[in-house]
Amino acid sequence: MSKFEFAPMPNSEGYFGEYGGQIIPPELKQAMDDISLAYEEIRQTQAFQDELMQLFQDYVGRPSPVYHAKRLSDQIGGAQIYLKREDLNHTGAHKINHCLGEALLAKHMGKKKVIAETGAGQHGVALATACALVGIPCEIHMGQVDIEKEHPNVTKMKILGCKLVAVTQGTATLKDAVDSAFVAYLENPTDYIYAIGSVVGPHPFPAMVRDFQSIIGREAREQFQTKFNQLPDVITACVGGGSNAIGLFTAFLEDEDVKIVGVEPAGEGLDTHRHSATLTLGSPGAIHGFKCYVLQDENGEPLPVHSIASGLDYPGVGPQHSYLKDIERVQYQSVTDQECLDAFMTLSQVEGIIPALESAHAVAWAMRQAREMAPEQRILVNLSGRGDKDADYVADKLGL
Numbered sequence: 494m495s496k497f498e499f500a501p502m503p504n505s506e507g508y509f510g511e512y513g514g515q516i517i518p519p520e521l522k523q524a525m526d527d528i529s530l531a532y533e534e535i536r537q538t539q540a541f542q543d544e545l546m547q548l549f550q551d552y553v554g555r556p557s558p559v560y561h562a563k564r565l566s567d568q569i570g571g572a573q574i575y576l577k578r579e580d581l582n583h584t585g586a587h588k589i590n591h592c593l594g595e596a597l598l599a600k601h602m603g604k605k606k607v608i609a610e611t612g613a614g615q616h617g618v619a620l621a622t623a624c625a626l627v628g629i630p631c632e633i634h635m636g637q638v639d640i641e642k643e644h645p646n647v648t649k650m651k652i653l654g655c656k657l658v659a660v661t662q663g664t665a666t667l668k669d670a671v672d673s674a675f676v677a678y679l680e681n682p683t684d685y686i687y688a689i690g691s692v693v694g695p696h697p698f699p700a701m702v703r704d705f706q707s708i709i710g711r712e713a714r715e716q717f718q719t720k721f722n723q724l725p726d727v728i729t730a731c732v733g734g735g736s737n738a739i740g741l742f743t744a745f746l747e748d749e750d751v752k753i754v755g756v757e758p759a760g761e762g763l764d765t766h767r768h769s770a771t772l773t774l775g776s777p778g779a780i781h782g783f784k785c786y787v788l789q790d791e792n793g794e795p796l797p798v799h800s801i802a803s804g805l806d807y808p809g810v811g812p813q814h815s816y817l818k819d820i821e822r823v824q825y826q827s828v829t830d831q832e833c834l835d836a837f838m839t840l841s842q843v844e845g846i847i848p849a850l851e852s853a854h855a856v857a858w859a860m861r862q863a864r865e866m867a868p869e870q871r872i873l874v875n876l877s878g879r880g881d882k883d884a885d886y887v888a889d890k891l892g893l
């Protein structure tokens with residue numbers, strides 16, 4: 494069992510270059526500083542590291558395999574495509590990695606309740622799972638519109654024992670759920686903790702969630718060294734808030750020969766308003782308590798965004814990704830809804846692996862890239878989750 498390690502932090506104010514920080518009201522500052530302090534303390538201790546690593550192994554099923562998608566690679570006729578199988582984790586995606594970390598931190602801090610919002614319900618289910626395991630009450634805020642759309646996840650959250658708060662204000666979707674969850678959290682930030690679902694939000698969340706997710710890249714790097722005595726030529730992952738991507742990328746940032754590409758949703762096209770390509774078309778701004786690239790109007794208000802993958806439609810993005818774009822260590826490219834659907838079907842029918850629509854963005858980009866590369870080269874794709882949740886939607890859409 495490898496040791497649980499932590500990436501170097503951003504600066505003490507939580508800045509990655511000019512991005513990140515804490516753009517928050519004074520009443521939240523103390524709560525965030527308490528979380529920051531508790532995390533700094535706990536992450537150094539052997540007991541915490543051992544507990545998290547043990548859960549990763551025995552509960553999540555880590556390490557997740559690196560799988561050679563040989564038939565897919567042969568069909569394309571270029572580079573070899575490998576998949577880091579986060580879809581095989583308990584609960585079916587990478588989100589369980591950081592939810593376990595956050596739940597353990599909540600327990601350590603003696604919190605009486607964990608509060609969060611959820612859009613499509615993926616973060617809600619992963620967090621409700623972690624809270625059931627750790628034994629802390631969990632309260633999830635979800636827009637009424639999303640509740641009606643995402644029935645299986647709503648049912649799972651109820652079975653897992655979490656309290657579901659239906660949000661009917663505004664458009665009754667994710668943004669209103671965030672607002673509602675924040676109001677509930679501010680009632681008692683001493684006894685409650687807000688568990689953010691990606692590498693976004695005020696410091697320390699972007700660094701903390703990254704640390705919990707960085708197990709993905711550390712494993713993958715070791716797996717490649719052992720298998721090939723070599724690193725991949727290219728690594729790639731989809732980017733919504735950016736947690737699965739930074740989880741893979743962190744271990745490779747100093748490997749200059751490894752090309753790193755984050756894949757954003759181009760939706761119905763970058764020339765339409767129906768996309769969510771924040772790093773590709775956004776500009777520096779602030780959202781939900783931190784600075785990052787934002788898709789925004791001339792008043793700095795976030796624009797409505799779209800992706801076929803509901804886990805990717807966020808008008809902001811993690812501050813570290815914003816920084817990595819500016820220093821050009823990571824390239825950010827995009828894939829349309831249609832390319833995503835094609836990759837979803839191809840991976841399903843050529844490899845027998847049904848990917849999450851989010852993950853299918855990274856697969857689509859890898860398929861495009863592989864054609865430009867030689868057969869002895871290797872691309873590693875983070876397959877962030879499985880597609881059970883998307884199967885009915887895709888079948889409907891394609892008239893299957």
Ligand SMILES: *Cc1c(COP(=O)(O)O)cnc(C)c1O
Pocket residue numbers: 586587588615616690691692731732733734735736737738804805849851852877878879
């Ligand atoms: C939530 C989700 C994502 C997007 O979140 P990131 O923070 O960008 O990783 C990607 N893939 C799957 C399977 C998800 O559930």
